[in-house]
Amino acid sequence: MAIHGNGTAEAFVLNVAIIFGVTGLVGKELARILAAKPGWKVYGIARREDDLYIPGSNYHFISCDLLNPVQTLEKLSSLIDVTHMYWITWSSQFPLDSQACCDQNKAMMSNALNALLPKANSLKHVSLQTGAKHYVSLNGPFNNNAVRYSEESPRVDVAQNNFYYTLEDLLIERLNGRVAWSVHRPGLLIGNSQRTCYNFIGGLCVYASICRYLNLPFLFGGSKECWEEVYIDGTDTKLAAEQHVWASTNDEVSSIKGQAFNATNGGSFTWKEIWPEIGAKFGVQVTGDSMFSPDLRLSDFMADKENVWDEIVEKEGLQRTKMEDLANWPFMDILFRCSIKMLLSREKANRFGFVMTYQTLDSILYWIDCMRKERFIPA
Numbered sequence: 001m002a003i004h005g006n007g008t009a010e011a012f013v014l015n016v017a018i019i020f021g022v023t024g025l026v027g028k029e030l031a032r033i034l035a036a037k038p039g040w041k042v043y044g045i046a047r048r049e050d051d052l053y054i055p056g057s058n059y060h061f062i063s064c065d066l067l068n069p070v071q072t073l074e075k076l077s078s079l080i081d082v083t084h085m086y087w088i089t090w091s092s093q094f095p096l097d098s099q100a101c102c103d104q105n106k107a108m109m110s111n112a113l114n115a116l117l118p119k120a121n122s123l124k125h126v127s128l129q130t131g132a133k134h135y136v137s138l139n140g141p142f143n144n145n146a147v148r149y150s151e152e153s154p155r156v157d158v159a160q161n162n163f164y165y166t167l168e169d170l171l172i173e174r175l176n177g178r179v180a181w182s183v184h185r186p187g188l189l190i191g192n193s194q195r196t197c198y199n200f201i202g203g204l205c206v207y208a209s210i211c212r213y214l215n216l217p218f219l220f221g222g223s224k225e226c227w228e229e230v231y232i233d234g235t236d237t238k239l240a241a242e243q244h245v246w247a248s249t250n251d252e253v254s255s256i257k258g259q260a261f262n263a264t265n266g267g268s269f270t271w272k273e274i275w276p277e278i279g280a281k282f283g284v285q286v287t288g289d290s291m292f293s294p295d296l297r298l299s300d301f302m303a304d305k306e307n308v309w310d311e312i313v314e315k316e317g318l319q320r321t322k323m324e325d326l327a328n329w330p331f332m333d334i335l336f337r338c339s340i341k342m343l344l345s346r347e348k349a350n351r352f353g354f355v356m357t358y359q360t361l362d363s364i365l366y367w368i369d370c371m372r373k374e375r376f377i378p379a
Helices: 025-035 069-076 099-116 163-175 200-214 224-228 237-249 271-282 306-316 329-335 347-352 360-373
Strands: 015-020 040-046 059-063 084-087 125-129 180-186 188-190 234-236 259-263
Touching: 015 025, 025 040, 025 237, 069 099, 084 099, 084 237, 099 163, 125 163, 125 237, 163 180, 180 237, 188 200, 188 237, 188 360, 200 271, 200 306, 200 329, 200 360, 224 271, 234 237, 234 360, 237 259, 259 347, 271 360
Parallel strands: 015 040, 015 084, 040 059, 084 125, 125 180, 180 259, 188 234
Antiparallel strands: none
């Protein structure tokens, strides 16, 4: 413990984390977990600052545009004490499975590595987050057999331009067997952030709040298969964050050859099973099979509801958000009409000792409460 001249004491710092994407769903939870650990200092990196509150003096936010190589070098090259790097960010400017998307995300990570690697000689581990789309292509071919993808499942055709592969390959190239690394592949992320493009909880909460405000039925608009069958795994953002910490600080897991881990809650769910309880949480109309509506598309239904949301925000005294800050309706439509099952095996994580589990319905209800507590949606 170091004693300063003013008589104050500062805990001895053993580990220094840098979290890229700290304002996102998992980044926020990871920052909270690490900043609360004795002996850790945390740098949080994002383009725009959020209202993320981290108690204590060991959390430091740095605003940085990672697509700007000069700015990235200026702001990050002095962080020579970094021991653990967490990459939980991406650029969504271009369509997924496009060369432009691959190039832009590679440029972001390259700029960060160019700033850190020459100076951060104590770097021990790099942790990358991608997702279940590692195992599938949006362009097909689609295989809807009841298969759960393991970490050893082969990549789909590399010509499909999956930027997850681009980032993994970049790490292998730049770390060159000198630094341990891991990659984490969650399913549907369940958490709370207004800085996330694919924010399921945000969209769900806005939709349900508007249904209640207008006294409309809370319908599931999607395909019958997605309604009735197990189509996707849920991943609580707290679980994903804890897996990052576990893999990056566990000598029996960390490897310079790289380790891949699926990150899911465990257990399965169907929307048909859990939709009534979600509706009950909001006090909206849910009745039997009439909850299912194959013709409802949220992109169409919500197209004229922006003023309604503004009314709710004003009337309830909520945080000042626009509907698009919290909800991505095209994403919700795709989610409820998945053309391919994205189910992940968590056998490897269990075998290596990461046995944390959540019930997906419990995760959803918990994060709805968090949205209420933070005054994003009505109580």
